[in-house]
Amino acid sequence: MPHVPLDLLLLPTWLVPVEPAGVVLHEHGLGIRDGRIALIAPRAEALKHKALEVRELPGRLLAPGLVNAHGHAAMSLFRGMADELPLGDWLEQHIWPAEAKWVDEQFILDGTELAIAEQLKGGITCFSDMYFFPEVASEMVHKSGIRAQISIPVLDFPIPGARDADEALHKGLALFDDLKHHPRLSVAFGPHAPYTVSDDKLENIRQLAEELDAGIHMHVHETAFEVQQSLQLHGERPLARLARLGLLGPRFQAVHMTQIDDEDLALLVASNSSVIHCPESNLKLACGFCPVEMLWQAGVNVAIGTDGAASNNDLDLLGETRTAALLAKAVAGSASALDAHRALRMATLNGARALGLDERIGSLEVGKAADLVAFNLSGLAQQPIYDPVSQLIYTCNRDCVEDVWVGGKHLLDGGRLTRLDEQRIIANARAWGAKIARR
Numbered sequence: 001m002p003h004v005p006l007d008l009l010l011l012p013t014w015l016v017p018v019e020p021a022g023v024v025l026h027e028h029g030l031g032i033r034d035g036r037i038a039l040i041a042p043r044a045e046a047l048k049h050k051a052l053e054v055r056e057l058p059g060r061l062l063a064p065g066l067v068n069a070h071g072h073a074a075m076s077l078f079r080g081m082a083d084e085l086p087l088g089d090w091l092e093q094h095i096w097p098a099e100a101k102w103v104d105e106q107f108i109l110d111g112t113e114l115a116i117a118e119q120l121k122g123g124i125t126c127f128s129d130m131y132f133f134p135e136v137a138s139e140m141v142h143k144s145g146i147r148a149q150i151s152i153p154v155l156d157f158p159i160p161g162a163r164d165a166d167e168a169l170h171k172g173l174a175l176f177d178d179l180k181h182h183p184r185l186s187v188a189f190g191p192h193a194p195y196t197v198s199d200d201k202l203e204n205i206r207q208l209a210e211e212l213d214a215g216i217h218m219h220v221h222e223t224a225f226e227v228q229q230s231l232q233l234h235g236e237r238p239l240a241r242l243a244r245l246g247l248l249g250p251r252f253q254a255v256h257m258t259q260i261d262d263e264d265l266a267l268l269v270a271s272n273s274s275v276i277h278c279p280e281s282n283l284k285l286a287c288g289f290c291p292v293e294m295l296w297q298a299g300v301n302v303a304i305g306t307d308g309a310a311s312n313n314d315l316d317l318l319g320e321t322r323t324a325a326l327l328a329k330a331v332a333g334s335a336s337a338l339d340a341h342r343a344l345r346m347a348t349l350n351g352a353r354a355l356g357l358d359e360r361i362g363s364l365e366v367g368k369a370a371d372l373v374a375f376n377l378s379g380l381a382q383q384p385i386y387d388p389v390s391q392l393i394y395t396c397n398r399d400c401v402e403d404v405w406v407g408g409k410h411l412l413d414g415g416r417l418t419r420l421d422e423q424r425i426i427a428n429a430r431a432w433g434a435k436i437a438r439r
Helices: 072-078 087-103 105-121 135-143 165-179 199-212 224-234 238-244 262-271 279-284 291-296 318-333 342-347 349-354 387-393 422-437
Strands: 009-015 030-032 036-042 054-064 066-068 124-130 149-154 185-191 218-219 252-256 274-277 302-303 372-376 401-406 409-413
Touching: 009 072, 009 302, 009 372, 030 218, 054 387, 054 401, 066 318, 066 349, 072 087, 072 105, 072 422, 087 318, 105 124, 105 409, 105 422, 124 401, 135 149, 135 165, 135 185, 149 165, 165 185, 165 199, 199 218, 218 238, 224 238, 238 262, 262 291, 274 349, 279 318, 291 318, 302 318, 302 342, 302 349, 318 342, 318 387, 342 349, 342 387
Parallel strands: 009 054, 066 124, 124 149, 149 185, 185 218, 218 252, 252 274, 274 302
Antiparallel strands: 009 030, 030 036, 054 372, 372 401, 401 409
């Protein structure tokens, strides 16, 4: 449609499409029309196209928006509340009691807004959320303009917003029906973990996911204790149990996976399941190390997530990706493991694939949604630039994020949120902190 003007033409110094892999385009333009990428061409050719707005981005790297493939958004309001504790104590003695006392619809609304604002400012255009009152979180996603997968939390005991697993699934099905045509929201099932969900509920979730072609998002093999406990109770490792129940497959999103043996690897490969790596949360809770390079070389799709701010303590996916790249080298014992280009792919297209969104987002390709982030590489710490992707992963932080578009909508303009009131969100979070501290 060359005769129809572009809505926006972006002219960065570098454009990194992610697909094809390893490519860096210098002095190219990207055109947006009706929320989608309509043009990628050399600068001189791009300027021949009429555009309602042309934006020069000198010293900027334009990339697909980052995909945070795992988190618990509203837990941002518990940030730093129970640090320096092992996972069991952290959950059972602090987080679960705090959730029982404080989590209601207003908590979810305010905590999710805080998380969305932080993520947008860090270049995240899509995130996966696994937390309570998913219908409330989806309202905030809709309002903010960001993209998200909302997972329906399912556990064998009462949770905020649902008296039991049956009620959680009933509400989840209603939400799935409400959002099935939403352009930026998808719904998945979120059984918490193998040790908190019984076989009958897992079989129910498998059947529903198949009928609705929905994802299954689950904490799996987060700790060695979890694996040992499953062997004692079920006579098999958690992943083997999930395979026996039929949950593994292209829709399955296995979060953490710090404990992987040869049989686990074979199950992941055969089922085409995705693994979502959360290195900083795993490090902070001393859970173990996901063998990313081994998974990658075996052909497993590995995405990356921040986990919740209560166990990380930030939602900085660019920083998470740098940690993942460095940790992968140490775990594999190879300096060439998870190079910068593959790390960026893990934070973009691999995340989109894990969430079932790779036909729509995750790479800069004509026809895909215009979910974009512009990084400023003109700072002192980025000079000189030999490989802009290497500089992005190893020298940049989220302060380098200047502009973010989701579906062509400009949600971060020069570091300023365009739809959300940052100062009001900060004040609101402080008020929650003061209230919770008086518990």
